[in-house]
Amino acid sequence: MNVFIVYAHPEPRSLNGALKNLAVETLTGLGHAVEVSDLYAMGWKAQADGADFLDRADAERLNYARESGHAFATGTQTPDVIAEQEKLLWADAVILQFPLWWFSMPAILKGWVDRVFAFGFAYGVGVHEGERWGDRYGEGKLMGRRAMLSVTIGGREPHYFERGVNGRLDDMLFPIQHGILFYPGMAVLPSYAVFQVNHVSDERWQEIAAGWQARLHGLFDEAPIPYRRQNAGHYDGRQVLKSGLGAGEGGTRIHLVQPGEPPERPLARKIAYETEAL
Amino acid sequence: MNVFIVYAHPEPRSLNGALKNLAVETLTGLGHAVEVSDLYAMGWKAQADGADFLDRADAERLNYARESGHAFATGTQTPDVIAEQEKLLWADAVILQFPLWWFSMPAILKGWVDRVFAFGFAYGVGVHEGERWGDRYGEGKLMGRRAMLSVTIGGREPHYFERGVNGRLDDMLFPIQHGILFYPGMAVLPSYAVFQVNHVSDERWQEIAAGWQARLHGLFDEAPIPYRRQNAGHYDGRQVLKSGLGAGEGGTRIHLVQPGEPPERPLARKIAYETEAL
Numbered sequence: 001m002n003v004f005i006v007y008a009h010p011e012p013r014s015l016n017g018a019l020k021n022l023a024v025e026t027l028t029g030l031g032h033a034v035e036v037s038d039l040y041a042m043g044w045k046a047q048a049d050g051a052d053f054l055d056r057a058d059a060e061r062l063n064y065a066r067e068s069g070h071a072f073a074t075g076t077q078t079p080d081v082i083a084e085q086e087k088l089l090w091a092d093a094v095i096l097q098f099p100l101w102w103f104s105m106p107a108i109l110k111g112w113v114d115r116v117f118a119f120g121f122a123y124g125v126g127v128h129e130g131e132r133w134g135d136r137y138g139e140g141k142l143m144g145r146r147a148m149l150s151v152t153i154g155g156r157e158p159h160y161f162e163r164g165v166n167g168r169l170d171d172m173l174f175p176i177q178h179g180i181l182f183y184p185g186m187a188v189l190p191s192y193a194v195f196q197v198n199h200v201s202d203e204r205w206q207e208i209a210a211g212w213q214a215r216l217h218g219l220f221d222e223a224p225i226p227y228r229r230q231n232a233g234h235y236d237g238r239q240v241l242k243s244g245l246g247a248g249e250g251g252t253r254i255h256l257v258q259p260g261e262p263p264e265r266p267l268a269r270k271i272a273y274e275t276e277a278l
Numbered sequence: 279m280n281v282f283i284v285y286a287h288p289e290p291r292s293l294n295g296a297l298k299n300l301a302v303e304t305l306t307g308l309g310h311a312v313e314v315s316d317l318y319a320m321g322w323k324a325q326a327d328g329a330d331f332l333d334r335a336d337a338e339r340l341n342y343a344r345e346s347g348h349a350f351a352t353g354t355q356t357p358d359v360i361a362e363q364e365k366l367l368w369a370d371a372v373i374l375q376f377p378l379w380w381f382s383m384p385a386i387l388k389g390w391v392d393r394v395f396a397f398g399f400a401y402g403v404g405v406h407e408g409e410r411w412g413d414r415y416g417e418g419k420l421m422g423r424r425a426m427l428s429v430t431i432g433g434r435e436p437h438y439f440e441r442g443v444n445g446r447l448d449d450m451l452f453p454i455q456h457g458i459l460f461y462p463g464m465a466v467l468p469s470y471a472v473f474q475v476n477h478v479s480d481e482r483w484q485e486i487a488a489g490w491q492a493r494l495h496g497l498f499d500e501a502p503i504p505y506r507r508q509n510a511g512h513y514d515g516r517q518v519l520k521s522g523l524g525a526g527e528g529g530t531r532i533h534l535v536q537p538g539e540p541p542e543r544p545l546a547r548k549i550a551y552e553t554e555a556l
Contacts, residue, residue, distance in 0.1 A: 010327040011340040046324035047386040048379070049288040062289040064377075065432065065476070099342075101326070103457035104382060107392050108325040111385030137443060154343065156517075163519040165415060165508050167530050172453050174445060179381035198343070230443050239434075241441040251529020252445050 001220060003027050004091035005036045008098040008109035012041075015152050015197050015208075020097045022209055023150070026216045035087050039108045045080065046111030052078055069119035077118065084116040093146040093219050094186065096176075099197075100153045103172050113180055122184040131237030136183050138229030139267060143185030146219065149173060150192045150212070157195040169193060174252040178227055187224035189215075226257040232264035279498060281305050282369035283314045286376040286387035290319075293430050293475050293486075298375045300487055301428070304494045313365050317386045323358065324389030330356055347397035355396065362394040371424040371497050372464065374454075377475075378431045381450050391458055400462040409515030414461050416507030417545060421463030424497065427451060428470045428490070435473040447471060452530040456505055465502035467493075504535040510542035 005023055009016035020036065027034050037044075045051075050062045054077070057070040071077045077085075088094065098105050105113075117123065122142065126135030135143075151173075153160065160169040169191070170177075177188045192215045194208050215222075228234040228241070234257070236242050245261055246254030257264065283301055287294035298314065305312045315322075328334065331345045333354040349355045355363075366372065376383050383391075395401065400420065404413030413421075429451075431438065438447040447469070448455075455466045470493045472486050493500075506512040506519070512535070514520050523539055524532030535542065 010325075010342065013339050014341075040325070040327060044325075046389060047288075047318070047322075048384060049318060061291050063292075063476075064288065064379075101342075102388075102391050102395065103453035104388065106326060107385045107389030110380070110382065110388045111324060113380050114385050117380065133443075159517050161518070162528070163524070163532060165411075165513050165517040165519075165533075167452060167456065167533055171449060171530050172457070175381035175450050175453070178445065179450070198341075235443050239437050239443040240439070241443075246441070249528065250440070251531065252449055253529065254441060255443075255445055 001092040002033045002035070002090050003093045003095065003219070004087045005034065005095045005097060006039065006109065006112060007036055008039045008096075008106050008112070010040045014099075015194070015200055015205075016097055016099055018205070019150055019152070019194075019208075019212055022212055023095060023097070023216055026213050027219075030217070035090070037084060037087065037112075039112055042080075044108055044112060045115070046108045048111065048114040052081065052115055054078060065119050065124070069124055072118045072120040081115050081118065084112065085118070085121055088116070088142060088145075091145055093148070094142075094181075095148050095150055097150045098152075100151050100172075103166070105176065117180070117184065125184070133230065133239050135185070136230055137178075137227065138182060138185060139231060140183065140185030145186045146189060146224065147177075147181040147186040148189040148192065148215070148219065149176065149181075150215075151194070152197045153193055153195045154198055155195060160193075160195070171252050177225065178252070178255065182225075182227045188227065189219070189222050189224055228255055228257055229264055229267070232267060233262075234264055279370040280311045280313070280368050281371045281373065281497070282365045283312065283373045283375060284317065284387065284390060285314055286317045286374075286384050286390070288318045292377075293472070293478055294375055294377055296483070297428055297430070297472075297486075297490055300490055301373060301375070301494055304491050305497075308495070313368070315362060315365065315390075317390055320358075322386055322390060323393070324386045326389065326392040330359065330393055332356060343397050343402070347402055350396045350398040359393050359396065362390065363396070363399055366394070366420060366423075369423055371426070372420075372459075373426050373428055375428045376430075378429050378450075381444070383454065395458070395462065403462070411508065411517050413463070414508055415456075416460060416463060416505065417509060418461065418463030423464045424467060424502065425455075425459040425464040426467040426470065426493070426497065427454065428493075429472070430475045431471055431473045432476055433473060438471075438473070449530050455503065456530070456533065460503075460505045466505065467497070467500050467502055506533055506535055507542055507545070510545060511540075512542055 007020045024034050053067045053071045098109050125140050128134045158164050159166045162168040173191055181188045234245055285298045302312050328340045331349045334345055335348040376387050403418045406412045436442050437444045440446040451469055459466045470490055512523055
């Protein structure tokens with residue numbers, strides 16, 4: 001299988017660098033093909049702006065989403081963005097490796113998302129009419145792929161439980177796991193999170209490495225997070241969760257299929273997307 | 279009073295630009311002093327990397343937090359970062375004006391946070407010993423200031439309710455409002471969110487503008503979001519919410535003081551911080 005690792009840390013000898021290297025080695029050893037985008041080493045342009053579009057539809061006033069759709073449709077995206085989209089389409093699994101900075105991804109990685117997840121590619125996909133609000137949340141051009149976050153965290157694990165002072169890690173990652181990865185169709189595995197990373201002894205590194213290798217071995221077998229798919233019957237035509245579902249849950253958790261609930265319906269059709277625009 | 283607006287949109291004639299301009303005009307008209315950081319116009323460096331430190335403590339291996347603390351303490355931060363920290367210290371209120379891109383802030387604004395919110399300035403502040411885990415979540419160097427997000431959103435409002443397909447806006451903004459703004463001590467007002475911004479008629483703009491002006495008039499009067507302060511008695515020495523508090527709530531909401539709960543205790547002392555390092 002093909003695995004694409006997007007790696008965002010400025011120091012090659014960091015824990016993030018070590019986890020990235022271990023993933024390459026482990027996955028290659030398992031017979032997978034691996035591609036890495038090392039965003040810092042590539043000098044990835046983080047800010048999304050008008051320079052991202054080689055042939056503006058409106059040269060006077062920049063509407064980023066509109067220009068993104070125009071550039072994607074006309075083949076006038078910048079080469080760096082096209083290369084990343086090709087890696088995403090090539091991949092069977094995508095791993096984002098990054099340190100949790102201010103409870104989210106580093107700016108350079110957010111800029112990878114802002115620029116690469118184009119209109120027509122990662123959003124604005126599929127039919128929007130009547131009660132159908134496009135192909136997203138479980139459907140989309142990245143459907144059929146798996147995704148996983150591998151995150152290093154300075155703080156202590158109990159601070160990231162629901163009642164911990166920072167709040168629950170899965171709530172914090174929801175905008176990324178649900179809003180960025182599941183949105184364009186990827187099945188998202190639980191994150192691999194390592195806490196208290198400021199001082200890692202050799203002994204602790206052995207544990208961290210073993211845990212990471214175990215997760216990498218399960219990359220194509222583990223059950224994904226059971227986020228509800230938008231077009232599989234649990235949301236109504238207004239894109240609101242139907243009453244009776246998510247009972248007893250609150251916050252982001254109501255968007256997970258709960259044990260005992262009526263199953264989602266199979267998706268109506270197998271979706272084949274045109275990718276010639278790339 | 280002094281108001282600092284951090285504005286992150288690449289198009290001056292955007293709705294974000296109009297909201298920023300209206301804020302400057304309205305707040306100035308109310309007699310406040312206003313400072314704007316227009317991140318795109320400033321060419322703000324988004325990625326956090328080794329170039330942020332003019333005199334590295336360790337020139338061989340980059341530990342970003344450690345170098346951030348060293349640079350802050352020794353006055354060797356870059357001038358762009360120092361200027362933003364000075365604006366934050368000058369301000370009585372801070373407004374972040376941005377479009378919601380992929381359920382979070384644009385990369386350029388995340389990069390403003392990653393670089394400006396230095397160790398010793400926004401985190402790593404105060405005594406860390408025994409059960410005291412530093413000054414954060416309601417205490418810190420930005421204590422006494424107010425903060426508010428003003429966010430434009432492409433989607434429809436019902437999609438951002440708790441049962442809407444995207445999940446609740448306040449859950450999505452929690453890592454920013456709680457994790458970035460409340461963490462270094464600011465009191466956070468509810469966000470001003472405008473939905474379905476792709477086509478805004480003149481009539482709708484009048485409504486949006488009136489709503490925004492009303493919020494700006496209340497900037498120093500409105501009640502902040504009642505996030506629990508770390509050191510005010512609701513969390514135990516492990517930084518975990520004490521049992522009995524947050525009953526009946528789940529997710530991020532358990533970190534809000536609930537009606538009927540025992541009040542937080544007053545903070546033990548008025549904190550005076552040294553800012554000479556700037």
